[in-house]
Amino acid sequence: MQKRVPLTTSPPRPRWSYARFQQHFAPYIFTSPFFILFLIFGLFPLGFSLFLAFHLWSPLDGLGNWQYVGWENFQLALGARDQFWAALKNTVFIGLLAGVPQHLVALPLAFVIHQSLRRWQGAVSTVLFLPYITNAVAITIVFGMLYSERLGLLNYLISGLGLDPVRWLGNPSMVPYSVAMVVFWRYVGWNVVLYLSGLQAISEDVYEAATVDGASSWQKFFYITLPLLRPMMFYAFTLTIVGNMQLFEEPYILLGQSGGSGGAGLTSATHIFNVAFRDLDMGYASAMSWLLFLAIFVLSMVNNYLFSRGGGRS
Amino acid sequence: MTTQPAPAAPQRVQSTPPSRSNRWRLPRLGRVILWAFVALACLLSVAPFYLMFVWASLPGDQIFNVPPHFWFGNAFAENIQRMLVATDYLALRYFWNSLYIATLSTVTTLFFCSLAGYAFAMYDFRAKGYLFGFILLTMLIPPLVMDIPSFLVMNNFLHWIGEPRALWVPGMANAFGIFLMRQYIVSALPKSLIEAARLDGATEFGIYLRVVLPLIRPILATLGVVTFVASWNNFKGALIMKLSDTTTTTLPLALRKITGGATNVNVDWGANLMLVLLTVIPLLIVFLFASRQVISGLTSGAVKD
Numbered sequence: 001m002q003k004r005v006p007l008t009t010s011p012p013r014p015r016w017s018y019a020r021f022q023q024h025f026a027p028y029i030f031t032s033p034f035f036i037l038f039l040i041f042g043l044f045p046l047g048f049s050l051f052l053a054f055h056l057w058s059p060l061d062g063l064g065n066w067q068y069v070g071w072e073n074f075q076l077a078l079g080a081r082d083q084f085w086a087a088l089k090n091t092v093f094i095g096l097l098a099g100v101p102q103h104l105v106a107l108p109l110a111f112v113i114h115q116s117l118r119r120w121q122g123a124v125s126t127v128l129f130l131p132y133i134t135n136a137v138a139i140t141i142v143f144g145m146l147y148s149e150r151l152g153l154l155n156y157l158i159s160g161l162g163l164d165p166v167r168w169l170g171n172p173s174m175v176p177y178s179v180a181m182v183v184f185w186r187y188v189g190w191n192v193v194l195y196l197s198g199l200q201a202i203s204e205d206v207y208e209a210a211t212v213d214g215a216s217s218w219q220k221f222f223y224i225t226l227p228l229l230r231p232m233m234f235y236a237f238t239l240t241i242v243g244n245m246q247l248f249e250e251p252y253i254l255l256g257q258s259g260g261s262g263g264a265g266l267t268s269a270t271h272i273f274n275v276a277f278r279d280l281d282m283g284y285a286s287a288m289s290w291l292l293f294l295a296i297f298v299l300s301m302v303n304n305y306l307f308s309r310g311g312g313r314s
Numbered sequence: 315m316t317t318q319p320a321p322a323a324p325q326r327v328q329s330t331p332p333s334r335s336n337r338w339r340l341p342r343l344g345r346v347i348l349w350a351f352v353a354l355a356c357l358l359s360v361a362p363f364y365l366m367f368v369w370a371s372l373p374g375d376q377i378f379n380v381p382p383h384f385w386f387g388n389a390f391a392e393n394i395q396r397m398l399v400a401t402d403y404l405a406l407r408y409f410w411n412s413l414y415i416a417t418l419s420t421v422t423t424l425f426f427c428s429l430a431g432y433a434f435a436m437y438d439f440r441a442k443g444y445l446f447g448f449i450l451l452t453m454l455i456p457p458l459v460m461d462i463p464s465f466l467v468m469n470n471f472l473h474w475i476g477e478p479r480a481l482w483v484p485g486m487a488n489a490f491g492i493f494l495m496r497q498y499i500v501s502a503l504p505k506s507l508i509e510a511a512r513l514d515g516a517t518e519f520g521i522y523l524r525v526v527l528p529l530i531r532p533i534l535a536t537l538g539v540v541t542f543v544a545s546w547n548n549f550k551g552a553l554i555m556k557l558s559d560t561t562t563t564t565l566p567l568a569l570r571k572i573t574g575g576a577t578n579v580n581v582d583w584g585a586n587l588m589l590v591l592l593t594v595i596p597l598l599i600v601f602l603f604a605s606r607q608v609i610s611g612l613t614s615g616a617v618k619d
Contacts, residue, residue: 022518023518026437026518030433035445037487059469133601135546135549143362145377151379185359249549269458289459
């Protein structure tokens with residue numbers, strides 16, 4: 001064997017150079033802001049909140065003056081004396097009322113836009129996306145005006161059809177529907193945009209192959225489009241679940257802190273907000289926020305389970 | 315926006331003439347029905363905005379008219395005047411407060427997120443995978459769980475309650491932004507470009523500033539708009555951090571306070587709707603300016619894994 005001769009002779013490198021030093025440390029420095037901020041505004045608060053969930057404390061008492069109560073906060077929430085269950089039930093009910101139709105409308109809408117509106121796609125998705133970026137307070141105030149019992153536009157239209165006016169915000173059994181309508185309106189477009197991008201990611205080759213095999217339009221939709229859209233549907237469902245379980249602005253603006261007549265619009269987020277910032281019972285509020293976290297986690301897991309069954313994961 | 319990296323065109327072996335077979339060929343009536351469905355959805359999306367403008371242009375006593383007005387009135391200027399008087403000319407102050415917080419939030423978020431995203435995309439360093447995984451994991455924490463503890467940190471440790479920085483500092487370097495940036499930089503910037511700059515003697519931060527930043531403008535626009543809009547719309551944060559002084563209060567908070575919720579009919583709706591418009595118009599401007607970029611940027615982050 002011949003001895004290898006280096007093709008180029010590089011000058012001997014110094015053991016330490018500023019260039020190499022900063023190259024080595026740059027990524028750590030560049031990513032450190034996140035970790036520093038997370039430590040101060042994320043990890044520490046989370047730990048503190050978990051600690052408080054087992055204590056009785058008001059922020060006015062000052063640090064250190066907390067009283068250990070064990071699982072009492074959790075027991076109070078899960079017992080019948082508090083509104084926790086009622087609020088959770090309202091939240092899930094409103095979430096379903098807004099969430100299920102959202103996807104039942106968004107999916108076909110996205111499909112129609114994708115199939116037959118190619119040239120107008122951009123404009124249409126911009127228009128449908130508008131509600132998503134709007135200020136919740138401002139738009140909820142406008143909806144509140146639409147819901148006005150005697151003078152609102154909705155009841156005007158309804159009376160035009162010869163029907164009795166609806167007490168949108170005055171009737172406890174109507175309240176969840178009124179809140180859900182605002183939520184539905186705000187997020188349909190966002191889901192359409194998600195589904196649209198999912199549809200666009202499906203390769204046309206698959207459809208062409210199916211056509212060659214003689215598949216009908218319906219077959220293509222049910223056996224190609226839907227299965228290939230599963231990951232996006234899972235993502236969109238998850239966002240809806242996580243978002244709807246934390247519903248706050250819409251009911252708060254429409255109905256006030258109490259959740260309106262009969263408390264039918266009192267969501268978990270509003271209830272926790274009231275306990276924390278009106279009653280200043282931070283330990284109890286912390287315990288409830290962890291219970292809500294658990295509820296969100298369980299629902300997400302159920303969603304995950306439903307989607308992972310029978311394959312289709314990518 | 316043509317600056318998006320063009321995906322490689324699918325290599326298609328064309329044995330048959332190109333067909334549009336994957337589209338539905340519907341009879342005319344069917345197509346008309348489908349288009350009507352889309353048109354109705356668009357109409358319903360826009361209707362509240364339209365009504366907002368119509369109502370804001372009507373004299374206060376005609377807003378809740380029966381039968382309602384569906385066309386613009388001539389009290390627009392008068393309502394602006396009434397809003398200014400009703401808020402003691404503080405409406406502009408609220409507007410400025412919102413703008414101040416949203417701008418600071420946007421600038422700092424863009425800086426820190428792109429810096430971190432660049433590091434995760436272009437450097438190899440120890441524990442990189444774990445660190446990035448950890449960042450993604452933090453996205454699973456529902457914001458609601460953070461409300462109480464972050465209030466306590468601001469109230470009992472940092473004493474930032476009532477101060478604007480309580481709203482923009484915690485989110486400066488956030489997981490979503492870093493993730494979005496990293497995804498884009500991985501697919502849009504060649505590593506050789508960074509190497510070339512390095513050979514030319516640029517410092518690491520210099521490369522980020524002079525090479526990376528100018529090349530990732532599209533995704534900066536996406537994250538910028540998203541951050542601005544989120545900060546501008548942040549009602550709960552301002553409520554919790556008690557930005558209630560006229561010198562600090564933001565538009566959404568002032569809006570809620572002044573209108574007293576949504577169902578009170580006995581207030582000056584002409585003036586109030588102007589405040590609603592003042593809250594919504596900047597969003598419309600920002601969004602219409604960059605909607606395509608925002609939508610494509612957001613959804614590309616959603617599809618890629």
